[in-house]
Amino acid sequence: xxxxxxxxxxxxxxxxxxxxxxxxxxxxxxxxxxxxxxxxxxxxxxxxxxxxxxxxxxxxxxxxxxxxxxxxxxxxxxxxxxxxxxxxxxxxxxxxxxxxxxxxxxxxxxxxxxxxxxxxxxxxxxxxxxxxxxxxxxxxxxxxxxxxxxxxxxxxxxxxxxxxxxxxxxxxxxxxxxxxxxxxxxxxxxxxxxxxxxxxxxxxxxxxxxxxxxxxxxxxxxxxxxxxxxxx
Amino acid sequence: xxxxxxxxxxxxxxxxxxxxxxxxxxxxxxxxxxxxxxxxxxxxxxxxxxxxxxxxxxxxxxxxxxxxxxxxxxxxxxxxxxxxxxxxxxxxxxxxxxxxxxxxxxxxxxxxxxxxxxxxxxxxxxxxxxxxxxxxxxxxxxxxxxxxxxxxxxxxxxxxxxxxxxxxxxxxxxxxxxxxxxxxxxxxxxxxxxxxxxxxxxxxxxxxxxxxxxxxxxxxxxxxxxxxxxxxxxxxxxxxxxxxxxxxxxxxxxxxxxxxxxxxxxxxxxxxxxxxxxxxxxxxxxxxxxxxxxxxxxxxxxxxxxxxxxxxxxxxxxxxxxxxxxxxxxxxxxxxxxxxxxxxxxxxxxxxxxxxxxxxxxxxxxxxxxxxxxxxxxxxxxxxxxxxxxxxxxxxxxxxxxxxxxxxxxxxxxxxxxxxxxxxxxxx
Numbered sequence: 331x332x333x334x335x336x337x338x339x340x341x342x343x344x345x346x347x348x349x350x351x352x353x354x355x356x357x358x359x360x361x362x363x364x365x366x367x368x369x370x371x372x373x374x375x376x377x378x379x380x381x382x383x384x385x386x387x388x389x390x391x392x393x394x395x396x397x398x399x400x401x402x403x404x405x406x407x408x409x410x411x412x413x414x415x416x417x418x419x420x421x422x423x424x425x426x427x428x429x430x431x432x433x434x435x436x437x438x439x440x441x442x443x444x445x446x447x448x449x450x451x452x453x454x455x456x457x458x459x460x461x462x463x464x465x466x467x468x469x470x471x472x473x474x475x476x477x478x479x480x481x482x483x484x485x486x487x488x489x490x491x492x493x494x495x496x497x498x499x500x501x502x503x504x505x506x507x508x509x510x511x512x513x514x515x516x517x518x519x520x521x522x523x524x525x526x527x528x529x530x531x532x533x534x535x536x537x538x539x540x541x542x543x544x545x546x547x548x549x550x551x552x553x554x555x556x557x558x559x560x561x562x
Numbered sequence: 563x564x565x566x567x568x569x570x571x572x573x574x575x576x577x578x579x580x581x582x583x584x585x586x587x588x589x590x591x592x593x594x595x596x597x598x599x600x601x602x603x604x605x606x607x608x609x610x611x612x613x614x615x616x617x618x619x620x621x622x623x624x625x626x627x628x629x630x631x632x633x634x635x636x637x638x639x640x641x642x643x644x645x646x647x648x649x650x651x652x653x654x655x656x657x658x659x660x661x662x663x664x665x666x667x668x669x670x671x672x673x674x675x676x677x678x679x680x681x682x683x684x685x686x687x688x689x690x691x692x693x694x695x696x697x698x699x700x701x702x703x704x705x706x707x708x709x710x711x712x713x714x715x716x717x718x719x720x721x722x723x724x725x726x727x728x729x730x731x732x733x734x735x736x737x738x739x740x741x742x743x744x745x746x747x748x749x750x751x752x753x754x755x756x757x758x759x760x761x762x763x764x765x766x767x768x769x770x771x772x773x774x775x776x777x778x779x780x781x782x783x784x785x786x787x788x789x790x791x792x793x794x795x796x797x798x799x800x801x802x803x804x805x806x807x808x809x810x811x812x813x814x815x816x817x818x819x820x821x822x823x824x825x826x827x828x829x830x831x832x833x834x835x836x837x838x839x840x841x842x843x844x845x846x847x848x849x850x851x852x853x854x855x856x857x858x859x860x861x862x863x864x865x866x867x868x869x870x871x872x873x874x875x876x877x878x879x880x881x882x883x884x885x886x887x888x889x890x891x892x893x894x895x896x897x898x899x900x901x902x903x904x905x906x907x908x909x910x911x912x913x914x915x916x917x918x919x920x921x922x923x924x925x926x927x928x929x930x931x932x933x934x935x936x937x938x939x940x941x942x943x944x945x946x947x948x949x950x951x952x953x954x955x956x957x958x959x960x961x962x963x964x965x966x967x968x969x970x971x972x973x974x975x976x977x978x979x980x981x982x983x984x985x986x987x988x989x990x
Contacts, residue, residue: 425886443567444563
């Protein structure tokens with residue numbers, strides 16, 4: 331059996347201390363295989379976002395371990411960690427986090443800029459990704475002037491600019507109407523099925539979760555085997 | 563992120579909030595403007611003083627007098643020595659100066675480091691006259707080797723046998739000469755009385771006309787040939803003892819470092835002479851001016867420090883505003899060092915802009931004002947450009963402002979750099 335691209339052992343995370351102490355995660359162990367599509371499903375406050383942040387190495391766990399491609403993330407130096415985030419992961423956020431004042435293309439090539447890619451190659455790669463998401467004609471537009479669906483596609487383009495192996499999405503359709511949401515969903519699943527990108531999505535939308543290979547239900551910081559509320 | 567990318571991104575970022583950046587730049591502008599102006603004032607006045615100093619005498623010469631111990635308080639009267647003579651001297655009425663004689667000159671010439679000794683002859687010409695017109699009183703600067711600032715003509719020729727004179731420009735019109743340029747090459751008659759009261763006349767050619775000077779005595783300058791002729795005429799009939807005594811001598815030395823000069827000076831002191839360079843004599847003027855410039859500079863620095871807090875504030879707001887963006891960039895693998903570099907470069911760039919605009923405005927306005935002043939209120943002090951800007955010191959000001967801006971930017975930059983990506987992304 332191949333090494334899982336991401337795996338966790340007894341992952342815990344606590345916020346605050348004393349009477350304000352809040353255990354967001356209470357020992358989560360899981361394995362995600364390369365090319366899989368996984369939905370992390372739970373209500374707000376269940377710890378699903380915390381889990382994704384820990385998987386994406388955006389946050390340090392209180393206890394337990396995260397292994398990326400067989401390597402314990404704790405052993406990685408700051409520089410290696412930055413390179414890993416930059417090269418291996420792509421992020422799609424519900425709130426987009428676009429820089430409205432600059433052009434769509436500039437927004438998309440931000441990860442390449444951080445990586446230190448040359449201007450020419452950056453442009454070529456950025457245009458290729460925009461082409462793929464049918465946004466090439468908007469490349470010069472200000473990001474702030476786009477519609478919600480277009481913005482989400484720009485965010486996906488940005489996440490894909492570095493050819494990531496894992497795409498993290500946090501409520502990718504949360505801010506979109508049903509029709510636009512469906513288009514974005516199709517794009518994400520196409521990337522997973524036809525480009526081999528591992529897709530990890532946090533959502534509370536059960537219809538969206540149903541389209542994934544695997545669903546991890548989380549409640550009060552622990553994985554549960556079935557979706558009890560849904561079943562009930 | 564590549565260093566060049568950091569710079570271009572920082573520049574682009576600083577223009578994102580135009581009003582805020584503009585206000586900060588204005589604050590820095592005031593500081594840089596003030597600093598450049600005070601600097602220009604310092605340079606302008608120093609330049610002027612230096613040129614004026616050159617007009618008083620050469621910089622590579624001491625004025626040597628015999629040290630008179632009686633002037634120090636509590637020393638009591640000095641024993642009489644038949645070998646010394648005293649002469650009436652300047653200063654308070656009745657003061658005397660122990661005179662130098664030929665043996666003193668020989669002693670001075672023997673001191674290592676001294677290349678030449680000339681007695682200072684006090685010449686007291688009676689009048690100067692051109693073309694049989696009105697006669698005017700004249701004084702002649704006693705120090706050989708002075709380099710007066712000329713409004714017209716050429717410097718004195720000390721090697722030639724033709725008696726030459728440089729007249730202050732204030733003499734030209736009264737003497738009846740048509741103008742500075744026309745005066746060059748004209749012969750003037752100098753009258754001088756000898757010891758017996760007989761008037762001698764000596765003809766000298768005008769080689770140059772001196773600008774109005776700040777430190778100058780208002781007297782004329784004579785070349786060696788004219789000095790010799792005047793000395794001869796003045797001392798006709800004088801007893802030999804007076805002929806060969808002088809109040810002071812000029813001892814020249816090869817231009818050297820301050821330490822070497824002090825060395826020679828201490829040797830002269832040990833031999834019983836008081837030696838002063840030109841620097842010593844007018845050093846106080848410079849000290850006062852440097853003091854004034856220093857105070858003005860201090861005000862400019864205060865303005866700059868205030869502007870520095872403006873930069874801190876601007877960038878802190880910028881960091882606050884861009885919290886999510888910083889978080890996003892860090893999530894995408896941007897290192898803390900790069901984030902720090904990005905924000906501190908932005909600070910330095912704002913500093914650069916402010917100081918460039920400030921310095922440019924100061925240079926433009928300063929040159930204009932200086933020109934107006936030189937033509938108007940300060941026209942009596944010819945050659946004075948009250949504000950002049952040396953490229954080196956202006957570059958120094960710009961660099962200093964950039965350093966202050968950079969330092970001001972480190973706090974916000976550090977705050978931006980240490981942000982946890984996930985906290986930044988959660989920030990609403």
